[in-house]
Amino acid sequence: MNRTQKQSQIAILLLRLIAALVVLILAFLIGYIFITGLPNVSWKFLTSPAKAFTAGGGIGVQLFNSIYLLILAMIISLPIALGASIYLSEYAKDNWFTSMIRTAIEILSSLPSVVVGLFGFLLFVVQFNYGFSIISGALTLTIFNLPLLTRNIEESLASVSDDQRQGGLGLGLSKYETIVHIVVPAALPGIISGVILCSGRVFGEAAALIYTAGQSAPALNFGDWNPFNIDSPLSPLRPAETLAVHIWKINSEGIMPDLTQVSSGSAAVLVLAILIFNLSARYIGRKIFEKMTSMN
């Protein structure tokens, strides 16, 4: 065997080692989260309120806040992202205006989330006087979510065959009707996958929420679902610490004795949720696609 061949073999062996090491690190990460965290997760942990000074607190309120904020943020951002992506994929011409807007969206998507959070703080908390509240948090998460969701939906729309658009236009329908009633339904599997993936990202976001949704989770009265009462779970004007913020908060200044258990349990729940989001994004997208093209 000559020198270059030997060199090649050694280099490739090295690459295999690096890959193995990376897999090891990643496996350790995921293993650590679940092995240390899952034993602390119980139904009681998931449903009971947090305790500040004593052991045995749960994450019930935080979990509810995370889900509620996620739903609100998605309800606000989905129509905007859909509109923007429709314009970008169907109407935008290849000119300076379009490229300026694309640059703006890129800038927004690469902005550190803490900067987005600070903007939300300035605009919603201070300027609009919403205070640290669900609504401030949801609007800030919307800003955080918009660029990626827009890009995901745009990609799904672009993957729909042009034949479909031609079909709609050929029947004398407007471009808009064709998009809304033909292209968007045809792109639905991709759009739903995109929405779920973005949900995972929103669900785990903390930096954008610290100064918008706040860092406290007052006890909620789960018997009162009138959004106009301040201790109702649905009240949009109450402060709402989410699960991700909770992990940060107790690790920065928590003093409860079971701090590590609560943190690791919360982290496991968070990662488990992301995992479910990831898997269901694939699964649901595929199912819908099959259903749309099948014989029933």
Added chain:
Amino acid sequence: MLNTKNKSDRFIYHFNPEETEITMQTKNLEVYYGKSLAMHNADIQFQKNTITALIGPSGSGKSTYLRSLNRMNDDIATVKGQILYQGVDINQPKIDVYEVRRRIGMVFQRPNPFAKSIYGNITFALERRGVHDKRVLDEVVEKTLKQAAVWDQVKDNLHKSAQSLSGGQAQRVCIARALAVEPDVLLLDEPASALDPVSTQQLEQTLRELKKDYTIIIVTHNMQQAARLSDYTVFFNLGEAIEYNKTRKIFTRPKIELTDDYVSGNFG
């Protein structure tokens, strides 16, 4: 006998408007993609209730011409000149392009059923235009599917996804879909190119039937198909209409040498 073929470059047949009813006609049509001229010199008249075939090698401008007729090129090209539909120039800004496309329907190369049921595919455009009466819609579905000669195959499966149909059936559903909005001209852009020979034959038979009620213009790369199916044929080459005549004449005694070369398979 001497060769009497016309040595000039082009031959375009003209109807006597006193005797024949012209449904569509183009005058001085020029189509530009960006700045480059893709198609010109095609002053052609289409007689009512006939089938006219547009033939020619790929890139000859036949599809570009067809797509200009119902202004499907609006977004991608600049179209100059007149497109007369029953005497009205539809190539002007004041014209409502959606009404034009309703009256001048189009069927495409690849079958493109929407991700809806067969029934939904056909009623879709009508519903968008405000027709919601179930009885009316049922009638339209049955009538158009019968016209497209696919009713017997799909009548029990009207609520199944149209995207699960075979190519031939899907293309017929697309024809039915186009007929549902009551056009009087039907443009077909190589509608059989994705179909097997049997489906193709059935499709041709269907078009012969439809000729009674519609004016049909069809682009095809298949010369036998043009010869079998059409009453008139236009031969396109390099973005120009070279010869327009009765189909029988084009295929037996073409007046232009280039046409002769093409139909006898010497190039293309």
Added chain:
Amino acid sequence: MQDQKLAKQLMKKSKTARYERFGHLLSLSALLLIMAIVLGIIIFIATKGLSTFFRDNISFKDFFTGVIWNPGTKTPSGQQAVGALPMIVGSFLVTILAAIVSTPFAIGTAVYMTEISPKRGAKILQPVTELLVGIPSVVYGFIGLSVVVPFVRNTFGGSGFGILSGTFVLFVMILPTIVSMTVDSLKAVPKYYRQASLALGATKWQTIWKVVLRAATPGILTAIVFGMARAFGEALAVQMVIGNAALMPHNLVSPASTLTSVLTAGMGNTVMGSLQNDALWSLALVLLIMSLLFNLMVHFIGRRGAFKK
């Protein structure tokens, strides 16, 4: 005349045409809203961030070169103590170190996934990296706090909080980002490049090193810049392990701070409109400008290196 009747019908503006106008405007306004948000962010933060200099009359020199951060008080030499240099240095240090450590690992892994064992890459590594890109930064911070900090403390001494811990955490955080983008750029290298090289008698390694990586260089650079942008802007994970002392870092294991860590820790404790608060907004402005610069770099690299197909 029948012609005129038809012409009238065809010229009447249909309901469909009105739908079209409506839809066009609706989607355009959604897009303009996003545009307005981006402009709003830049304008708001720039206004706030600049008031330190133009309202509180702090000089740029004091801000960017001063090493004592305690806004509202004076330094021993009598200037306002708004020296942001420790945070700026901290941010750059963790970012650059994390990128230096990540890059060889990321490229190695990406090469393994695309060139050496594409099957195993697609089956195991691909989904795992996708999952890791999605893991929230607080989880990384928590693991950093409970694994990395004790490890650094036991190995190198000190408290364990500092640049080194921050680097470790960021290394793992940006690794999946760089890997997945590098994989994309390696996949974009046309197959015939490899075939041609192998056909000329080059070994697999020579092909990877001299042909594939060379051709994918712009894409890989973009991936690294993206990773750096993520590291520079990361707030909570870093804030949890770096020690949060606004001091110039003496070594890699002494407590330090970054722009983001001071911002997250400090914003809640200051009063709007005070110098303390304005100074924090100036840090946010630096962060924003750096983010724009990273963007510009990506554009610049992208323009030079796109594959011609």
